[in-house]
Amino acid sequence: MLTIEFLCPLPNGIHARPAWELKEQCSQWQSDITFINRRQNVRADAKSSLALIGTGTLFNDSCMLNISGRDEEQAKRSLEVWLAHHFIDSDSVQPGPAELAARPLPRSLLRLNPDLLYGDVLASGVGEGMLTLWQSDNLEGYRTIPASAEDLTRLENSLATLAEQLNQQLRERDGESKNHFKRSFIAHSG
Structure with missing residues (x-):
């Protein structure tokens, strides 16, 4: 097993976009790759965006990638270069004005003049279904439906x-109030 140790360089930590980028880099290899956030002591499959997001990794967290498998040496070399030179770029892509104009808001929301933050989806989702x-x-x-005995018991x-x-x-707060009054009285009388 080979290990890459690094500090998370992302100002916003690992969120959707960087998680997806890291997953894409790790998924190129047949080796098992485990991401470890040493501050949180959390492990995640580095080939899963959701697992990476779930590590709660923040800026400057001490992290490791454990790589084991047939192509671990090539994976380590490639991932070291990517982490050192390109990982930081995955946090800086912001939508341009043309992209923002391509996603217009409904008039009801436009009237509110909201400050918008656009994001990119991790997956496009399912594009089929039945309209109903x-x-x-x-x-x-529903008022005309009588309540069952089970419903009444559950309500009671x-x-x-x-x-x-x-x-x-109420009992807890009453005790707190008495203690607070007692401390205040002693403090002001002495």
């Missing part, structure tokens, strides 16, 4: 639990 006409539901119709248990939790909070 959806009509709003009238909740009044929920209300009892809520009352118990609220009473506990």
